[in-house]
Amino acid sequence: MARSSRSVDWGxxxxxxxxxxxxxxxxxxxxxxxxxxxxxxxxxxxxxxPERWYFCQExxxxxxxxxxxFEGLSAEEAAxxxxxxxxxxxxxxxxxxxxxxxxxxxxxxxxxxxxxxxLGLEADAEFEEVRTAWRRLAKxxxxxxxxxxxxxxxxxxxxxxxYDVLRTAxxxxxxxxxx
Numbered sequence: 001m002a003r004s005s006r007s008v009d010w011g012x013x014x015x016x017x018x019x020x021x022x023x024x025x026x027x028x029x030x031x032x033x034x035x036x037x038x039x040x041x042x043x044x045x046x047x048x049x050p051e052r053w054y055f056c057q058e059x060x061x062x063x064x065x066x067x068x069x070f071e072g073l074s075a076e077e078a079a080x081x082x083x084x085x086x087x088x089x090x091x092x093x094x095x096x097x098x099x100x101x102x103x104x105x106x107x108x109x110x111x112x113x114x115x116x117x118x119l120g121l122e123a124d125a126e127f128e129e130v131r132t133a134w135r136r137l138a139k140x141x142x143x144x145x146x147x148x149x150x151x152x153x154x155x156x157x158x159x160x161x162x163y164d165v166l167r168t169a170x171x172x173x174x175x176x177x178x179x
Contacts, residue, residue: 030056043067112169115162127170134163 030039031053039054043063055063070078108116108123116125119133137159139145146152 028054030054030059032056032059035059109169111165115165118158118162119166127166130163130166130170134159138163 028039029035030037032055035056037056037058039056041055041057041060042052043055043060045051045053053063070081073081113123116123116130119130119137121129121133125133138156141152141156141159143149143153143156
């Protein structure tokens with residue numbers, strides 16, 4: 001029997017996905033002994049090493065639970081590395097749809113985080129703490145308390161703006177649409 005030169009797409013090349021070849025696709029298996037799942041999740045073999053293990057999802061999760069990023073470092077080196085990582089990662093804006101990126105738990109916007117900085121509060125501060133800090137700072141920087149002090153007036157305006165941002169966000173969270 002002669003080998004057929006007819007293609008399997010019946011003359012309609014668009015029936016195939018783009019980039020589809022007829023050759024077998026090379027699939028890398030999980031590097032965990034005895035696992036036959038595709039290993040499509042890279043993991044470092046050691047700190048600061050370009051070599052990688054390739055695990056399936058289950059074994060990648062197991063590997064990450066047992067991974068100690070600061071292994072072999074002194075306390076000072078670990079603190080320095082953590083500070084560098086936090087500084088370098090600050091460029092990633094928080095994503096509400098992911099709820100894992102950026103500072104806080106992902107429930108606050110960038111404006112809210114700036115407002116909390118102005119009030120000198122942590123990212124997970126409750127609204128009662130916000131109100132207390134606002135009152136304390138507003139009383140100490142009010143133009144009636146410090147007449148003629150331009151810096152205090154600017155701080156008071158920043159404090160008021162920060163409180164307005166946080167109050168509006170809290171009202172938005174508390175509001176429930178009528179059923």
